[in-house]
Amino acid sequence: MARRVVYLLACALALLASTLTSAAIVEHSFHVQNLTIQRLCQKRVITAVNGSLPGPRIRVREGDTLVVHVYNLSPYNLTIHWHGIFQLLSGWADGPQYATQCPILPGHSYTYRFTITGQEGTLWWHAHVQWLRATVYGALIIRPRVGRSYPFPKPYREVPIVLGTKVL
Numbered sequence: 001m002a003r004r005v006v007y008l009l010a011c012a013l014a015l016l017a018s019t020l021t022s023a024a025i026v027e028h029s030f031h032v033q034n035l036t037i038q039r040l041c042q043k044r045v046i047t048a049v050n051g052s053l054p055g056p057r058i059r060v061r062e063g064d065t066l067v068v069h070v071y072n073l074s075p076y077n078l079t080i081h082w083h084g085i086f087q088l089l090s091g092w093a094d095g096p097q098y099a100t101q102c103p104i105l106p107g108h109s110y111t112y113r114f115t116i117t118g119q120e121g122t123l124w125w126h127a128h129v130q131w132l133r134a135t136v137y138g139a140l141i142i143r144p145r146v147g148r149s150y151p152f153p154k155p156y157r158e159v160p161i162v163l164g165t166k167v168l
């Protein structure tokens with residue numbers, strides 16, 4: 001009997017340890033600023049994250065805590081929405097301006113922090129301020145925890161596809 005209790009205790013501890021060790025804190029910085037792009041021989045200034053369109057691709061695992069420091073170096077008010085994230089007990093990190101936060105003013109910064117619980121797949125993040133979302137967006141890829149597999153055979157290759165609007 002005592003041996004069985006010890007065994008159960010060991011199993012519970014092993015399970016707890018695997019849950020604790022498989023979750024990480026993933027931290028990124030977004031520098032949102034003017035970017036001059038050229039399309040079809042025309043130059044245009046757009047607002048973009050870290051000088052790229054689409055913006056940086058974020059990769060996390062289910063259970064991870066994502067921390068993103070957003071530096072608004074653009075001339076516009078800004079918020080970032082983490083599209084499709086459940087935001088359990090972190091509603092203030094959801095992003096819609098004037099719904100869960102005031103906009104990040106030009107020259108200011110804001111840190112989004114939330115834990116990704118019970119979801120996997122490719123989502124995306126985007127500005128939640130009218131037309132800024134046309135160029136301020138990127139992929140948010142949530143892979144299963146370490147040791148857990150996809151609910152389908154491992155693909156030969158993965159290619160994230162982000163569909164955006166035309167900027168010219």
Ligand SMILES: *[C@@H]1O[C@H](CO)[C@@H](O)[C@H](O)[C@H]1NC(C)=O
Pocket residue numbers: 028029030031050056
């Ligand atoms: C964005 O750019 C800043 C400044 O160069 C850099 O520190 C940061 O790591 C970049 N973030 C990502 C997600 O690439």
Ligand SMILES: *[C@@H]1O[C@H](CO)[C@@H](O)[C@H](O)[C@H]1NC(C)=O
Pocket residue numbers: 034045075
């Ligand atoms: C960014 O672009 C806007 C719109 O073209 C312009 O008004 C502003 O002066 C630019 N800011 C900087 C720092 O280049």
Ligand SMILES: *[C@@H]1O[C@H](CO)[C@@H](O)[C@H](O)[C@H]1NC(C)=O
Pocket residue numbers: 077102103105
């Ligand atoms: C930016 O946000 C501030 C604070 O909420 C607000 O007073 C201001 O009118 C906003 N600017 C624009 C252009 O919407």
